[in-house]
Amino acid sequence: MIQFTLSFSCIPQNNFRTFDSVGSSGRCAVGWEYREDKCYKVIFPAGPATTAEKKPLCANEGSQPAAITSQAENDWVTDFSLKAVQAAGKFPAISWLTLVANIQPDKSLKWENPGGVDCPVSFTNWGPGEPLGDGGTVLLYLDPTKVPFTSWAPGPSKGKWNDIWDTHKSEDPILCVKAAIGAPANAAACDYKPTPQPQCCGCQCNCGCRRQCC
Numbered sequence: 001m002i003q004f005t006l007s008f009s010c011i012p013q014n015n016f017r018t019f020d021s022v023g024s025s026g027r028c029a030v031g032w033e034y035r036e037d038k039c040y041k042v043i044f045p046a047g048p049a050t051t052a053e054k055k056p057l058c059a060n061e062g063s064q065p066a067a068i069t070s071q072a073e074n075d076w077v078t079d080f081s082l083k084a085v086q087a088a089g090k091f092p093a094i095s096w097l098t099l100v101a102n103i104q105p106d107k108s109l110k111w112e113n114p115g116g117v118d119c120p121v122s123f124t125n126w127g128p129g130e131p132l133g134d135g136g137t138v139l140l141y142l143d144p145t146k147v148p149f150t151s152w153a154p155g156p157s158k159g160k161w162n163d164i165w166d167t168h169k170s171e172d173p174i175l176c177v178k179a180a181i182g183a184p185a186n187a188a189a190c191d192y193k194p195t196p197q198p199q200c201c202g203c204q205c206n207c208g209c210r211r212q213c214c
């Protein structure tokens with residue numbers, strides 16, 4: 001009876017297929033990084049590409065362009081992405097991260113939400129003088145040692161944003177996100193607010209589930 005209860009609580013096998021090889025978090029596939037019910041990955045284009053050309057890189061891996069909704073997430077994403085660019089041997093030649101947002105007539109932004117209605121941007125981290133209304137792509141600066149533009153005030157620019165025109169081609173990677181194993185299906189949506197996770201202990205079941213709530 002105990003075995004039946006534990007097995008019943010596991011994630012259905014069908015939902016587990018996209019995570020055939022699970023990473024150390026137990027909630028994201030290998031190559032993806034877990035944070036608050038979501039899995040993130042920095043994906044590099046094969047060569048210079050526009051934002052429109054980069055977006056399929058997320059879709060091809062069952063994910064969507066990531067939205068950043070808080071300072072804490074921005075800080076985490078910046079550090080995570082910088083490490084990914086460094087690990088790929090592409091830093092400092094590449095020092096920007098591509099984010100995707102649709103700019104509105106009043107220069108406000110909406111995060112793209114392929115699974116639903118695009119989301120208003122409630123958090124921004126623009127560099128000095130930005131956005132200039134250049135376009136619907138947001139670039140996040142990764143270099144902790146430099147100021148990217150002379151128009152930006154001196155001081156740390158790591159994590160700051162710059163809007164750029166949509167036809168801009170670059171080898172900057174795009175940040176992709178999808179719901180973690182066991183998270184609500186909308187966990188990757190830009191308006192999703194994670195709920196506190198219950199305390200969990202080690203996995204007690206044998207169907208691929210890596211966590212079991214006590």
Ligand SMILES: [Ca+2]
Pocket residue numbers: 130131132133134162163164
């Ligand atoms: Ca700009």
